[in-house]
Amino acid sequence: MAHRHRPEFHMTERLGWLRAAVLGANDGILSTASLLIGVASANVGQGGVLLAGLSGMVAGAMSMAAGEYVSVSSQADSEHADIAREKMELEQDRDSELRELAGIYIQRGLSKPLALEVAQQLMEHDALGAHARDELGISPATSARPVQAALASAASFASGAALPMLVAFLTPRAALGWAVGLTSLICLALLGFTGAKAGGARPIKAAVRVVFWGALAMAVTAGVGTLFGTYPG
Numbered sequence: 001m002a003h004r005h006r007p008e009f010h011m012t013e014r015l016g017w018l019r020a021a022v023l024g025a026n027d028g029i030l031s032t033a034s035l036l037i038g039v040a041s042a043n044v045g046q047g048g049v050l051l052a053g054l055s056g057m058v059a060g061a062m063s064m065a066a067g068e069y070v071s072v073s074s075q076a077d078s079e080h081a082d083i084a085r086e087k088m089e090l091e092q093d094r095d096s097e098l099r100e101l102a103g104i105y106i107q108r109g110l111s112k113p114l115a116l117e118v119a120q121q122l123m124e125h126d127a128l129g130a131h132a133r134d135e136l137g138i139s140p141a142t143s144a145r146p147v148q149a150a151l152a153s154a155a156s157f158a159s160g161a162a163l164p165m166l167v168a169f170l171t172p173r174a175a176l177g178w179a180v181g182l183t184s185l186i187c188l189a190l191l192g193f194t195g196a197k198a199g200g201a202r203p204i205k206a207a208v209r210v211v212f213w214g215a216l217a218m219a220v221t222a223g224v225g226t227l228f229g230t231y232p233g
Contacts, residue, residue, distance in 0.1 A: 022156070022191065022195035023064075023153065023156075024064050024068075024152065024153040024154070024155070024156030024157040024159075024160065025156040025157065025159055025160035025191055026160065026188065026191055026192070026195075026210060027060065027064060027157055027160065028057070028060065028061070028156065028157035028158060028159065028160025028161035028162075028163075029160040029161065029163055029164060029184050029187050029188055029191065029214075030160075030184070030188065030213075030214050030217055030218075031056060031060055031161070032053055032056050032057055032060065032160070032161035032164045032165060033164040033180050033181065033184035033214075033218060034217045034218050034220075034221040035052055035053055035056040035221065036049055036052070036053045036164055036165075036168050036176070036177075036180050037177045037180055037181055037218050037221055037222050037225065038221035038222060038224055038225035039052045039053075039225060040168075040173075040176050040177045040180075040225065041177060041221075041222045041223075041224075041225030041226045041229060042225040042226070042228060042229030043229045044229070045173070046168075046173045046176065049168060049173075049176065050165070050168060050169060053161075053164070053165050053168060054165065056161070057157075057158060057161035057162070057165060060157050060161060061153075061154045061155075061157045061158045061161070062154065064153040064154055064157045065150040065151070065153050065154035065157075066150070067153075068146075068149045068150045068152075068153040069146045069147070069149065069150035071149075072145065072146040072149040072150070073146040076145075076146055082132075083128065083132055086128060086131050086132060087128055090127050090128060090131070094123075094127070097123075097127070097131065098116075098119055098120065098123060100131075101119040101122070101123065101130060101131060101134060102115040102116045102118075102119040103115075104134050105118055105119060105134075160187075160191070163183065163184065163187050164180045164183065164184050167179050167180050167183045167184075168180050177222065181215075181218050181222075184214065184218070185211055185214055185215060185218075188210045188211055188214045189207045189208075189210065189211050190207075191210070192206040192207040192208075192209065192210035192211070193206065193207040
């Protein structure tokens, strides 16, 4: 009786979008909450606080998208250059590339005859794909996707920024700073926990880490807002 192959899903398949989404949402919450708290600490009216927060949300989302696109595009360019070089080497000296691929498998524990056989069969099937995966470490699951990363970063930043913005809109001016700070820290903890859980890391450690740095950032911006909000002239 033939057995059907059961598809498996691994954490590496999530790395591209997960990294961009978690980073974007974390930045959206933290930077917007810190901005709101800093402006509120400077004794600015609620309208001014909300305008500053909205401006920060739009600017931050665009900045995250642009930065992520440029960064991942550079990675993609490097990958394409490496693959093009590997393609040229295969065309010029296929035997050397066969021995190189077999050497990789020998280092991983295969005997020399078996490594040569595996290398030959893989190169007959897809020589460039075999070298890209096993020599260069490039596979469809981990390859750079600039547009996907940019859109994920922008959307996740805006989604994260919307949380402190909503709290600031619904909270009376007198309690705005504390409400935004507390709510944002809770959201950061949940985000750190969820992101670590989805990525297979330790969730409690991730949550504590992001809360610590979030609280520090908000405290610093509150101090700056208070200082310059009461500075004479």
